[in-house]
Amino acid sequence: MDLVLGQFAEENIADLSDEQLDELEIIMDEEDQDLVQMVTGAQAIPEKFQTPLFMTIVSYRPDFDLVTAQNGHSPK
Known part of the structure; x- marks a missing residue:
């Protein structure tokens, strides 16, 4: 879940209210x-x-290819 929540936060944190x-x-x-x-x-x-x-987080689909590439592996 850290990958999902981390990417969600990175992409949306600036738009979230307090x-x-x-x-x-x-x-x-x-x-x-x-x-x-x-x-x-x-x-x-x-x-x-x-x-x-x-519900927005539940429907969020992270880009796992980006995570794989950042870890030094080739995306499939």
């Missing part, structure tokens, strides 16, 4: 395993995360 930044911090403090299960639908999304920001 309230959304606080919410993002709470989301980032959640256990990765729980976040993965919520994002994949394996676990219901708790009420505290049923927010527009969390």
Whole structure:
């Protein structure tokens, strides 16, 4: 989840309100395993995360080729 949240934050942090930044911090403090299960639908999304920001993160698709290239590997 760090790759997803990190890229999301990099691309969107300048446009987030103070309230959304606080919410993002709470989301980032959640256990990765729980976040993965919520994002994949394996676990219901708790009420505290049923927010527009969390739904935007759920629908976000990071560019994993960029991550691979930054780590010195060739994108597929």
